[in-house]
Amino acid sequence: MNPAWLVLRDGRVFRGQPLGALGETWGEVIFNTAMQGYQEILTDPSYRGQIVAMTYPLIGNYGINEEDVESRRPWANGFIVRECSPIASNFRSALSLDEYLERHGIVGLQGIDTRALTRHLRDHGAQDGIISSVARDPAELLARARALPGLVGRDLVAEVTVAEPYGWSEGGFKLGHGYVAPPPPRFRVVAYDCGIKHNILRQLRMAGAHVTVVPAATPAEAVLETKPDGVFLSNGPGDPEAVPYLIESVRGLLGRLPVFGICLGHQIMGLASGGSTYKLKFGHHGANHPVK
Structure with a gap:
């Protein structure tokens, strides 16, 4: 199997295996700390323009069903997991995660150290990146990642x-x-x-x-x-x-x-109301954030 790559704008490179559709995708790379709910995440329009990395190490074990969708289609630009479960075990499951991503043309990546990626994004901030399962030269991807327009000022x-x-x-x-x-x-x-x-x-x-x-x-x-x-x-x-x-x-x-x-x-x-907003270093995405 040919490798797949994640190349971040700042030059960090991760090598893994393809997940879902083969090809290339780009977006702002962010992480989500939820242990489940990947179907809801993929179909949440809030993730338009973003590549979502799941911090939990095993994703996909209950598959995809026909009910737990949050909108009319998946919106995430890309999807990253440490390990995609080869077993989809649930009485409502209709597709595996890999099959769902492939069916909807979503380019994904598996087999990378998502802990290292999460720490990197935490320390250096969310940033643009490219996932590719067709490129052979990460250096060429880096040049393109650095030319990406980002999300600031874009009406998503x-x-x-x-x-x-x-x-x-x-x-x-x-x-x-x-x-x-x-x-x-x-x-x-x-x-x-x-x-x-x-x-x-x-x-x-x-x-x-x-x-x-x-x-x-x-x-x-x-x-x-x-x-x-x-x-x-x-x-x-x-x-x-x-x-x-x-x-x-x-x-x-x-x-x-x-x-x-x-x-x-x-x-x-x-x-x-006359206030202002600013972009966080990394967004708070997940279902398990403590509130004080």
Whole structure:
């Protein structure tokens, strides 16, 4: 088997084996500390433009099912694991992780020291990189990695948001029953799709909200015309300052309706209120972060 490479912008090189689709991909290399949930991570639009490295050493042991997706397609630019499980053992499993990545054209890498990669990103910061299972010369990849544009100033929200408004009616998941019927709606919420996840919509619906999802470029006046009880600003990828149209819309909503934002949406609220944002040395991605 031919080797596969990860080459970072600062010159660090990792040699491993191909995973998923053969070829090349590039993006900002980040790490995620979750022990599971790789299917949700791959289909989370917040990872658009990024190559995700999982810190847990064995990934893929329960396969991929048809239910645990967070959006209409996978969005991660690439995927890195220490070891991809050759066994996918779960009663809901329909595909192995390797098969899923290959089916969706996602170039991955396995067999590298993900601990060393994580420490490197922790110490030197998240940075652009290239995964290749077709290149033979890492030096050539390095020259291209150093020429990558990065994520700052790039409007990734426009790449993941929906084109038209739609209503969401699906409730939460119950083992053995699938997605159950939600309670009758008690109030109306407009949710801006900056890269929204299905489980966020399910939780809003289970809380009693009638949910209408709108594109990120929807003006404030168009939202106010629908007379909602509140507005939700979703998670999403990339630089919040690269989405000035959404900042302007939120500025027109603050003080006129209750507005609630998470992740990117929270940062958009801050910018609309006159605050500022800055990029962390490395993002906090995972399901097991201590909170004090």
